[in-house]
Amino acid sequence: MRKRQAGSYRTIKDLVLDYVAKNDGRVEPSRIEEAVLLHFPDSAWKNSHWQWYRYQICKGRFKDEFSEEVRTNLSEGIRRNRRSHPAVKRHGDRILRQARQMISEAARGDSTLRFKINRWVFSRLQQDEIQTKKPLKNMLWDSGVRACQVCGKPFSSLRGVHLHRIDASMEYSDRNCQLLCRLCHNS
Numbered sequence: 001m002r003k004r005q006a007g008s009y010r011t012i013k014d015l016v017l018d019y020v021a022k023n024d025g026r027v028e029p030s031r032i033e034e035a036v037l038l039h040f041p042d043s044a045w046k047n048s049h050w051q052w053y054r055y056q057i058c059k060g061r062f063k064d065e066f067s068e069e070v071r072t073n074l075s076e077g078i079r080r081n082r083r084s085h086p087a088v089k090r091h092g093d094r095i096l097r098q099a100r101q102m103i104s105e106a107a108r109g110d111s112t113l114r115f116k117i118n119r120w121v122f123s124r125l126q127q128d129e130i131q132t133k134k135p136l137k138n139m140l141w142d143s144g145v146r147a148c149q150v151c152g153k154p155f156s157s158l159r160g161v162h163l164h165r166i167d168a169s170m171e172y173s174d175r176n177c178q179l180l181c182r183l184c185h186n187s
């Protein structure tokens with residue numbers, strides 16, 4: 001059982017693991033950030049650090065130190081975040097309706113043309129998303145990440161390195177992304 005008095009943490013890791021245990025895995029990222037900065041004011045704590053701990057507690061090296069209940073609560077927090085925002089659905093559906101109508105009108109009953117326009121729009125939108133990844137990979141690399149953030153396998157370059165979104169419902173951003181090896185990303 002982890003038990004310590006506030007203010008007596010030797011390391012951020014001690015604090016984080018204790019905080020998770022005390023809160024039975026029900027952790028708001030902003031609250032844990034507050035706690036870290038209270039005890040370690042000089043820390044360069046980032047949300048990605050919390051995501052790393054959360055992953056390690058659910059699946060990684062600290063997994064065995066926590067009860068099933070704590071791990072369930074932690075991963076349910078992840079799932080709660082995955083529900084899409086109602087406004088996303090409302091705007092998204094409206095845009096889709098308009099896009100489908102415009103594609104139909106442009107194709108004028110030509111099914112091949114309709115297919116090609118549809119594919120063109122689809123792949124360009126997908127490309128927009130892919131284009132956001134490259135600068136993020138460079139940013140993470142430049143911030144000193146030189147190894148897989150799950151298994152610790154060292155990277156010699158960014159070639160073959162995968163960008164992983166910690167919360168799959170959220171966008172590619174420095175707060176929501178890690179660099180992983182191919183094996184860890186695909187598992």
Ligand SMILES: [Zn+2]
Nearest residue numbers: 148151181184
């Ligand atoms: Zn790995």
